[in-house]
Amino acid sequence: MEYTINKLSKMSGLSTRTLRYYEEINLLKPLRVTEAKYRIYGQEQVDALQQILFFKELNFSLKDIKALLSASDFDRGRAFIEHLSMLYKKRERLDMLIMNVTKSITAMKGEIIMSNQEKFAGFNKPLVTHMYTADPSVHVFDGKLYIYPSHDLEHAATDDHSGQKYAMTDYHVFSMDDIGAPCIDHGEALHIKDVPWATARMWDSDVGYKNGKYYYYFPAHDKDGIFRIGAAVSDKPEGPFKPEPDYIPGSFSMDIAVLDDGGKSYMYFGGLWGGQLEYWRTGKYVPYDGEVGGNGPQGDEPALGPRFAELADDMLTFKTTPKEILILDENGEPLKASDTERRYFEAVWVHKFGGKYYLSYSTGDTHFICYAESNSPTGPFTYKGRVLEPVIGWTNHHSIVEFKGKWYLFYHDSSLSGGVDHLRNLKYTELEIAPDGTITTIKPYGS
Ligand code: FUB
Numbered sequence: 101m102e103y104t105i106n107k108l109s110k111m112s113g114l115s116t117r118t119l120r121y122y123e124e125i126n127l128l129k130p131l132r133v134t135e136a137k138y139r140i141y142g143q144e145q146v147d148a149l150q151q152i153l154f155f156k157e158l159n160f161s162l163k164d165i166k167a168l169l170s171a172s173d174f175d176r177g178r179a180f181i182e183h184l185s186m187l188y189k190k191r192e193r194l195d196m197l198i199m200n201v202t203k204s205i206t207a208m209k210g211e212i213i214m215s216n217q218e219k220f221a222g223f224n225k226p227l228v229t230h231m232y233t234a235d236p237s238v239h240v241f242d243g244k245l246y247i248y249p250s251h252d253l254e255h256a257a258t259d260d261h262s263g264q265k266y267a268m269t270d271y272h273v274f275s276m277d278d279i280g281a282p283c284i285d286h287g288e289a290l291h292i293k294d295v296p297w298a299t300a301r302m303w304d305s306d307v308g309y310k311n312g313k314y315y316y317y318f319p320a321h322d323k324d325g326i327f328r329i330g331a332a333v334s335d336k337p338e339g340p341f342k343p344e345p346d347y348i349p350g351s352f353s354m355d356i357a358v359l360d361d362g363g364k365s366y367m368y369f370g371g372l373w374g375g376q377l378e379y380w381r382t383g384k385y386v387p388y389d390g391e392v393g394g395n396g397p398q399g400d401e402p403a404l405g406p407r408f409a410e411l412a413d414d415m416l417t418f419k420t421t422p423k424e425i426l427i428l429d430e431n432g433e434p435l436k437a438s439d440t441e442r443r444y445f446e447a448v449w450v451h452k453f454g455g456k457y458y459l460s461y462s463t464g465d466t467h468f469i470c471y472a473e474s475n476s477p478t479g480p481f482t483y484k485g486r487v488l489e490p491v492i493g494w495t496n497h498h499s500i501v502e503f504k505g506k507w508y509l510f511y512h513d514s515s516l517s518g519g520v521d522h523l524r525n526l527k528y529t530e531l532e533i534a535p536d537g538t539i540t541t542i543k544p545y546g547s
Contacts, residue, residue: 101142101143101146102131102140102141102142103140103141103146104138104139104140104141105119105120105130105138105139105141108141108145108146108149111146112149112153114149114153119139122149122152122162123139125162125166126166127152127162127165127166127169128145128148128149128152129145130145131144131145147176148169151165151169151176151179152165152169154179154183155168155183157187158183158186158187158190159229160229161230163230164230164231168254173256182517182518182520185518185519186516186517186518188518189492189515189518189519193222193515194222195222196221196222196545197221197222197223199221199222200218200219200220200221200222200223203218204219220529221545224527224529224544225527226515226516226525226526226527227247227274227283227525227526227527227528228249228274228283228285228525228526229516229525230285231251231252231272231285232251232252232253232254232516232517232523232524232525233249233250233251233252233272233274233512233524233525233526234249234250234252234304234495234497234512234524234525234526235249235250235303235304235305235355235447235497235512236248236249236497236498236499236510236511236512236526236528237249237304237305237306237307237356237357237449237499238499238501238508238510239307239309239337239501240501240502240503241309241314241337242337244275244276244277244337245275245276245278245279245501245503246273246274246275246307246337246338247273247274247275247276247283247510247526248271248273248305248306248307248316249271249272249274249512249526250266250268250271250302250303250304250305251268251269251270251271251272251302252266252268252522252523252524253267253268253269254523255267260392261373261374261392261393262373262374262392263301263303263373263374263375264374265521265522266301266303266374266522267300267301267522268301268302268303269291269292269293269300269302270288270289270290270291270292270302271288271289271290271302271305271316271318272285272286272287272288272289273286273287273289273337273338273339274286274526275337275338278504279503279504279506279508279528283526286338286339288340289316289334289338289339289340289341290302290316290318290332290339290340290341290343292320294343295320295330295332295343296343296345296346297320297322297323297328297330297345297346297347298320298321298322298328298330298347299320299321299322299323299325300320300321300325301319301320301321301327301354302318302319302320303318303319303320303354303355303375304319304354304355304356304446304447304497305317305318305319305356306356306357306358307337307358308358308360308365308367308411308415309337309360310360310365310413310415312335313333313334313335313415314333314334314335314336314337314339314341315331315332315333315358315415315416316331316332316333316334316339316341317329317330317331317348317356317358317367318330318332318356319353319354319355319356319369320347322347326352326376326379326385327352327353327354327375327376328347328348328351328352329347329348329351329352329353329354329356329367329369330343330344330346330347330348330351331343331344331348331415331416332344333416344416348416348417348418349417349418350409350418350421350422351369351418351422352376352379352380352385352422353369353370353371353375353376353377353380353407354369354370354371354375354376354446355369355370355371355375355406355446355447355448355497356368356369356448357369357448357449357450357499358411359450359451359452359457359477361452361477364410364477365410365411365415366408366409366410366411366450366477366478367408367409367410367411367418368406368407368408368425368448368449368450368459369406369407369408369422369448370404370405370406370407370444370446370448371406371445371446371447371448371464372393372396372404372444372445372446372464373392373393373445373464374392375446377396377404377406377407378393378395378396378404379395381395381396381397381404396437397437398437398438399436399437399438400436400437400438401436401437402434402435402436402437403427403434403435403436403437403439403443403444404424404437404444405424405425405426405427405434405444405479406424406425406444406448406459406461407422407423407424407425408422408423408425408477408478408479409421409422409423423478425459425478425479425480425481426479426480426481427443427444427459427472427479427480427481427482427483428472428480428481428482428483429442429482429483430482430483432482435483440463440464440465440466441463441466441468442463442470442483443463444461444463445461445462445463445464445465446461446462446464446497447461447462447469447495447496447497447498448460448461449461449498449499449500450477451500451501451502453507453533453537454535454536454537456473456474456475456537457473457474457475457476457477457481458471458472458473458474458484458500458537458539459471459472459473459474459479459481460472460487460498460500462495462496462497462498463496467490467491467494467495467496468486468488468489468490468496469486469487469488469496469497469498469511470483470484470485470486470487471483471484471485471486471487471539472484473537484537484538484539485538485539485541486541487500487509487531487539487541487542488509488511488541488542488544489541489542489543489544491511491512491513491514491544492513492514492515492519493512493513493514493519493520493521493524494521495512495521495524496511497511497512498510498511498512500531506530507530507531507532507533508528508529508530508531509528509529509530509531509542510526510527510528511526511527511528511529511544512524512525512526512527513525513527513544527544529542529544
């Protein structure tokens with residue numbers, strides 16, 4: 101079956117002007133153009149246009165759609181399955197909004213009491229939609245919010261619990277002038293091809309500031325497949341950042357958070373399984389070929405904690421040797437390895453509130469963000485509770501930041517990709533913190 105541009109326009113609901121524009125940007129070219137200059141579209145173009153419309157419906161930019169459709173591994177069957185799953189998610193969100201309005205009407209009549217959290221159910225949309233972003237580290241620099249996320253890439257992924265599918269190779273920096281203001285993509289800030297020692301897996305990063313310079317800290321596999329932490333420097337919070345030729349001596353594992361504590365800068369890091377923290381239990385790298393996590397503590401043994409080191413004045417080296425942070429239970433005992441709903445797994449973050457220090461982290465395979473409290477930035481910390489319940493997707497990862505007198509939780513989920521674990525998107529929500537530091541647990545999709 102063949103169609104003229106007018107017929108295709110009528111059938112698809114797109115104007116002929118739009119179809120011509122798609123041709124101009126090489127998104128959808130006609131099968132042929134006749135001598136009389138009629139544009140003729142064949143079955144292949146009709147099917148491609150259907151895909152374009154599905155992707156547009158899901159808010160993909162034309163640029164991204166073009167890249168997706170022209171990828172050598174584009175699979176129409178798989179794309180339909182993904183469209184279906186994303187449309188279900190969209191419907192889920194609409195259902196939540198309908199429920200929110202219905203409850204609000206009932207609450208207005210005084211028939212029920214609606215919590216503040218319920219009032220926002222269904223509203224929380226991804227912050228960035230033109231690319232996949234995860235692991236937000238957020239800081240306030242020059243009165244703006246700067247977001248340093250991981251950049252998730254689309255590829256056919258295998259899942260082996262070692263994190264192989266998180267195959268990231270670059271970082272973009274984002275900023276927001278205010279809460280609710282547009283989230284600006286400042287473009288690529290650092291790429292693996294410019295880092296001489298790094299070979300793969302640019303995972304969760306963070307940025308520190310000292311004496312007019314910004315220091316980007318990022319993990320990556322070195323040439324031996326061992327996670328190390330590198331630094332890159334810029335005069336501006338949005339970069340671009342110039343990487344150091346080698347990784348920070350003595351660094352290992354991944355998931356980085358930097359705390360500026362009155363002139364002293366602390367780096368926190370470390371993660372289990374694909375994060376390789378188990379390999380460093382003795383202080384040295386001990387290779388292990390068994391099942392992932394099998395070389396970590398088991399049962400009643402104390403769980404592994406994240407590591408911390410003070411950064412030297414140059415911000416490019418450690419002033420102190422990395423040490424483990426202890427997380428204790430209500431009896432002052434270290435959390436046990438079997439306590440998987442509370443023990444540390446990855447995604448370390450530290451914030452200060454009311455003179456105390458709060459360490460928050462993901463419990464990994466049980467998918468919570470929990471927090472613990474201490475009087476010192478180096479611990480020991482005592483377990484306090486949960487910050488965030490599980491989100492759509494396997495990983496849960498966050499940061500906590502104060503901005504203009506309010507507290508915010510930045511996190512990610514996989515709603516934009518319809519639940520694909522390694523294709524995540526940033527979100528944020530206001531956080532309620534009581535005067536004694538207690539955080540009200542966020543239920544990301546309402547109660
Ligand atoms: O983004 C890759 C990894 O997924 C992060 O480093 C972990 O915290 C998890 O979010």
